[in-house]
Amino acid sequence: MGLFDKIKEKLSHEFIDIIEWLDYTDDTICHRFERYQNEIKNDAKLIVREGQTAVFINEGQLADVFTPGTYTLNTQNLPILTTLKGWKYGFNSPFKAEVYFVNTHLFTDEKWGTKNPITLNDDRFGLVEIRAFGTYAFKIEDAGKFIVDIVGTDNNFTNFEINEHLKSLIATRFTDTVGEANLPIELYAANTTELSETCKEVMQPEFGSVGISLEKFYIENVSMPEDLKKEIFEYSRIDKLDLDKLTKFKTAKAIEAAAANEGGTAGAGMGMGMGFVLAQQMGGLMSPQMGGAQMPPQQQAAAVPPPMPQAVQYFYAANEQQAGPVGFEQLRALFANRTINKDSLVWKQGMTGWTAVKDVEELKSFLGGNTPPPLPGN
Numbered sequence: 001m002g003l004f005d006k007i008k009e010k011l012s013h014e015f016i017d018i019i020e021w022l023d024y025t026d027d028t029i030c031h032r033f034e035r036y037q038n039e040i041k042n043d044a045k046l047i048v049r050e051g052q053t054a055v056f057i058n059e060g061q062l063a064d065v066f067t068p069g070t071y072t073l074n075t076q077n078l079p080i081l082t083t084l085k086g087w088k089y090g091f092n093s094p095f096k097a098e099v100y101f102v103n104t105h106l107f108t109d110e111k112w113g114t115k116n117p118i119t120l121n122d123d124r125f126g127l128v129e130i131r132a133f134g135t136y137a138f139k140i141e142d143a144g145k146f147i148v149d150i151v152g153t154d155n156n157f158t159n160f161e162i163n164e165h166l167k168s169l170i171a172t173r174f175t176d177t178v179g180e181a182n183l184p185i186e187l188y189a190a191n192t193t194e195l196s197e198t199c200k201e202v203m204q205p206e207f208g209s210v211g212i213s214l215e216k217f218y219i220e221n222v223s224m225p226e227d228l229k230k231e232i233f234e235y236s237r238i239d240k241l242d243l244d245k246l247t248k249f250k251t252a253k254a255i256e257a258a259a260a261n262e263g264g265t266a267g268a269g270m271g272m273g274m275g276f277v278l279a280q281q282m283g284g285l286m287s288p289q290m291g292g293a294q295m296p297p298q299q300q301a302a303a304v305p306p307p308m309p310q311a312v313q314y315f316y317a318a319n320e321q322q323a324g325p326v327g328f329e330q331l332r333a334l335f336a337n338r339t340i341n342k343d344s345l346v347w348k349q350g351m352t353g354w355t356a357v358k359d360v361e362e363l364k365s366f367l368g369g370n371t372p373p374p375l376p377g378n
Contacts, residue, residue: 017044021101102143146211254333
């Protein structure tokens with residue numbers, strides 16, 4: 001290369017300068033444009049592409065911000081920097097300034113989750129623990145604020161560096177939101193869309209304070225321990241059913257099971273019952289109209305059984321609601337399937353008030369301990 005070519009190249013470098021940033025990555029949020037001693041030539045070209053914002057920083061102080069477009073850098077396009085530099089009549093020599101390019105496209109599918117279980121106080125199940133996770137999307141809305149408050153002097157700032165901060169912020173605000181919502185525990189998993197929208201509204205000001213816009217926020221799943229989930233399913237089914245019908249159904253099932261387990265005694269009792277029914281039917285067939293022998297009036301009167309004593313009916317309390325009435329055996333079956341327990345309150349006609357099962361004399365057999373002592377002399 002001859003002397004003239006070297007001079008020509010030097011002059012071209014002296015008077016022509018292009019400032020641009022070609023982003024070949026998907027995770028860079030902010031990149032500092034590196035120049036030798038940060039010198040920028042007068043009338044240099046600034047190229048800001050779509051999805052970018054260029055920010056000029058002068059000695060740590062925010063100056064001019066440029067949106068997508070092509071600019072010629074001079075005192076007209078750099079009004080704030082011109083004021084900071086004290087250029088009253090323009091400038092012709094190179095000047096120093098830091099130029100940051102900020103990626104303003106949407107960063108999607110960012111993951112978040114609760115590191116530790118969230119403890120909630122439910123009116124029916126007491127203290128319970130839940131976990132949640134999902135995704136969110138954000139973009140830089142105020143590039144200047146973002147650089148001043150978050151980036152600082154980092155020359156290549158990635159979304160990995162900001163994600164840890166954002167995930168901690170989300171987890172904290174999510175915990176506060178679900179705690180203040182005071183929903184029944186089963187509704188958290190059933191209303192993720194409404195809860196997501198509420199959380200987004202709560203978190204948006206926090207994101208905006210550092211120049212970030214929370215564009216989307218999704219709760220993909222709210223999980224809880226398996227034993228709690230089973231209790232919720234059982235409670236939900238009971239809540240949808242008529243309690244009295246459910247009690248009678250469980251009682252019938254319990255009696256059926258007892259009959260199957262005590263085949264000898266129960267079978268004999270059922271046989272005797274069927275015998276009585278057949279005897280009554282046969283007695284009707286032997287009436288005089290059917291040609292049967294008519295019994296004397298005294299024997300007919302003696303053959304008519306006295307009325308059956310009225311069975312005692314009990315009312316009981318379950319799930320803070322009154323239920324019944326049920327008979328003695330039905331009440332025993334309810335005790336056996338744990339619908340009621342020894343401390344459950346019952347009432348029958350003649351009682352002055354509700355009384356615990358353990359304190360009603362004829363119901364103490366439910367509790368066990370009815371084995372008689374050994375005979376004397378044995």
